[in-house]
Amino acid sequence: MQSSSTAVTLQKTPLNGVHRAAGARMVDFGGWDMPVEYSGIISEHMAVRTSVGLFDVSHMGEIEIRGPRALELVEHLTPNAASKLQDGQAQYSALLYPNGTFVDDILVHRMAADHYFLCVNASNQEKDYQWIVDQNKIGAEVEFASEKYVQLAIQGPRALATLAKLTDVDLAAIRYYWFTRGEVLGVPAIIARTGYTGEDGFEIYIPPQEGERLWNAIFDAGMEFGILFCGLGARNTLRLEAAMSLYGHEIDDTTTPYEAGLGWIVKLQKGGFIGRDALVAQKEKGVPRRLAGFEMRGRGIARDGYRVFVDGSDAGRVTSGSPAPFLQKNIGLCMLPSTKGELGSSIEIEVRSRLVEAEIVATPFYSRKK
Amino acid sequence: MYPNNYRYTKEHEWINVEGDTATVGITDHAQDQLGDVVFVELPKVGVALQAMQSFGTVESVKAVSDIYAPVSGEVTAVNEALADTPEQINEDPHGKGWLIRVKLADKKQVESLMTAEQYQEYVAAEKES
Numbered sequence: 001m002q003s004s005s006t007a008v009t010l011q012k013t014p015l016n017g018v019h020r021a022a023g024a025r026m027v028d029f030g031g032w033d034m035p036v037e038y039s040g041i042i043s044e045h046m047a048v049r050t051s052v053g054l055f056d057v058s059h060m061g062e063i064e065i066r067g068p069r070a071l072e073l074v075e076h077l078t079p080n081a082a083s084k085l086q087d088g089q090a091q092y093s094a095l096l097y098p099n100g101t102f103v104d105d106i107l108v109h110r111m112a113a114d115h116y117f118l119c120v121n122a123s124n125q126e127k128d129y130q131w132i133v134d135q136n137k138i139g140a141e142v143e144f145a146s147e148k149y150v151q152l153a154i155q156g157p158r159a160l161a162t163l164a165k166l167t168d169v170d171l172a173a174i175r176y177y178w179f180t181r182g183e184v185l186g187v188p189a190i191i192a193r194t195g196y197t198g199e200d201g202f203e204i205y206i207p208p209q210e211g212e213r214l215w216n217a218i219f220d221a222g223m224e225f226g227i228l229f230c231g232l233g234a235r236n237t238l239r240l241e242a243a244m245s246l247y248g249h250e251i252d253d254t255t256t257p258y259e260a261g262l263g264w265i266v267k268l269q270k271g272g273f274i275g276r277d278a279l280v281a282q283k284e285k286g287v288p289r290r291l292a293g294f295e296m297r298g299r300g301i302a303r304d305g306y307r308v309f310v311d312g313s314d315a316g317r318v319t320s321g322s323p324a325p326f327l328q329k330n331i332g333l334c335m336l337p338s339t340k341g342e343l344g345s346s347i348e349i350e351v352r353s354r355l356v357e358a359e360i361v362a363t364p365f366y367s368r369k370k
Numbered sequence: 371m372y373p374n375n376y377r378y379t380k381e382h383e384w385i386n387v388e389g390d391t392a393t394v395g396i397t398d399h400a401q402d403q404l405g406d407v408v409f410v411e412l413p414k415v416g417v418a419l420q421a422m423q424s425f426g427t428v429e430s431v432k433a434v435s436d437i438y439a440p441v442s443g444e445v446t447a448v449n450e451a452l453a454d455t456p457e458q459i460n461e462d463p464h465g466k467g468w469l470i471r472v473k474l475a476d477k478k479q480v481e482s483l484m485t486a487e488q489y490q491e492y493v494a495a496e497k498e499s
Contacts, residue, residue: 025405041431042406233405233432301409301429323408323431352411352427 013058014150014208015215022229030123030248032059035231044234045325048197052156052222053230056215057196061125062149062205063118063132064111066141073140074108074116077132077274079257081267085110090177090194093265095120095128096275100256100282104128105247107194109179117190119151119203121247135274150211154218155201155230155238157368162222163202166214167191171202185210185217196235198242198366234325241324243293243333243363249304249319250291250333258287259335261363291319292341293363296330300349300356307350310340318349324365331365332358371398371490373464377440377480378489384464385440387480394440395468396428396459399493404430407459410452412469417445419472421479426469428459441479443472 010033019026024035035056037044047053065073074082080093089110095103104124109117120128129144136142154163160171169182169191179192190205206214219227236246245251251260256279258266266279282288296302302321307314321332332349334341341347341360348355376384382400386393401407409429419425419439426437449468452458459467474480484492 025403036432037405040406042408237431300411301434303434323429325431 011059013056014211015056015058018212018215019056019229024229024231027232029059029232030121032122034059035229037231037233038229041231041233041237042325044228044230045237047226047228048156048199048201048230048234048238049326050157051225052154052158052162052201052227053197053234054215054218054222054227055153055155055230055235056150056211057153057203057235058150058208058211059122060146060151061120061122061128062145062151063120063125063129064143064145065116065118065132066114066143067139068114069138069140070114070116072138073132073136073142074118075270075273077135078106078108079266079273079275079279080108081270082108082110082116083270087112088178088180090179090192092177094251094257094262095131096257096273096279097253098274098278100275100278101253102247102251102255102257102260103131103253105245105251105262109190109192117145124247147208149205150208150214151203151205152211152215152218153195153197153201153203154222155195155197155199157200158222158225158227159199159201162218162225162227163191163204165221166217174202176200184214187214196244197238198244198364199238199368236320237322237325240320240322240331240333241326241364241366243365245291246320250335255335256282256287258282259289259291261291287338289316289335290338290341291333292336292360293365294332294334294347294349294358295361295365296332296349296356296358297346298356298358300351300354301330302332302334302349302351302356302358308334308336309348309350309355310336310345315340315347321349327365329365333363372486374486376464376486377483378486378492379438379440379483380492381436381438383438383440385480385483387474387477390477391446391471391473392441392443392480393468393471395463396435396437397489398463400428400435401460401463401467404428404433404435406431407456410456410459410469412448412452413445415445415448419443419445428456428469437469439472440483441472442475444475445470446473447471 107119
């Protein structure tokens with residue numbers, strides 16, 4: 001066991017004190033002092049799969065783009081077709097470099113025809129903002145808005161029933177990847193049916209000064225369903241079961257959407273966008289490597305960065321590996337040459353200088369019943 | 371919380387000496403820091419351990435932690451129940467969650483380890499740093 005202390009000042013969400021008072025174990029997550037677990041990763045994970053869990057994800061960044069040329073800028077910056085969005089609709093997308101690799105993966109929300117709201121990764125937000133500003137040669141208005149919002153995620157099959165107690169908004173009418181503006185306990189909120197858990201649920205964006213009151217109110221509303229506070233530990237195992245990418249693991253500034261299995265967010269036919277030429281070229285030439293899911297067959301847990309062997313030779317790395325609490329298996333994602341790692345084939349993961357057998361399986365590992 | 375008849379290491383193992391043999395496990399503080407334990411890798415009976423050297427690992431959902439031998443000696447028993455119920459390390463770290471038993475090579479090695487009181491001071495100081 002090693003403990004570490006850090007010299008840099010960590011950033012804190014407005015709920016930091018609430019987490020500490022609740023007994024959360026805190027960790028440095030990309031420069032943020034965040035709760036990794038409260039009652040335990042397994043129980044928190046299971047609460048989200050079977051009932052409801054509450055996450056503070058205020059470390060996530062928000063960037064707003066406004067003005068008559070807002071759509072033009074978003075279309076230029078992102079590979080997905082933002083022009084297809086309607087008011088109140090959200091879309092998974094990315095910011096790409098000219099070589100087709102990720103600046104970040106993002107959610108684009110269309111607030112109005114001249115107003116787009118981007119949700120970006122915590123540790124990338126300053127970089128993303130600077131990138132967008134640098135690419136903005138057309139006079140769109142770009143605002144770094146992270147400090148204007150506390151973001152809470154209410155996730156799980158009882159998320160709707162929990163949140164419904166606190167709002168008059170018809171939550172059932174909000175479709176998956178749509179959102180609405182409404183009030184939660186009288187507080188103006190963006191209420192989005194989005195999440196990072198593979199489960200039904202909502203992400204709400206509210207003014208920071210109301211964060212603590214709503215945090216407590218949502219918890220009270222979910223008590224009858226056995227709601228639990230959930231930390232980044234469960235957030236990670238939940239997203240991994242759902243095979244969702246995490247920046248710095250599956251995707252980064254060396255990975256393209258095609259390699260990461262995210263070709264569906266690339267709409268080449270939409271016209272020009274940053275990274276398009278590189279992606280067209282990669283598609284023509286053939287994608288050299290791709291992300292694959294695996295389940296451990298032998299005794300051992302694959303962890304991030306472990307080496308992957310195919311036919312006895314070093315073929316790639318585990319991008320994310322963990323026990324999967326709901327599936328009760330040890331699972332992972334790895335980046336392999338496209339010629340290797342066919343579905344059903346056997347690979348080996350190097351676990352502490354020992355090779356442990358695993359099998360390439362279809363992803364997502366977990367899909368909720370709809 | 372921390373039995374007075376046990377000794378403790380800076381790497382957060384405990385050792386309970388009874389005659390020529392001793393039982394080894396990880397401390398309550400160690401299990402608390404790890405979170406839900408899901409996997410344990412331990413040596414086989416008969417393996418010779420060197421003091422201060424890693425002899426196995428305990429893994430939680432989130433983390434992998436090496437376990438170090440508090441003393442030198444030969445493994446005489448392994449807690450086989452942990453293969454199916456590793457959560458015993460969380461539930462009863464100083465009892466049912468024991469890891470291995472060793473036949474001591476040199477009983478004097480135990481004397482250099484921390485007492486319960488010293489260990490609790492050590493943990494408190496570590497928390498502050």
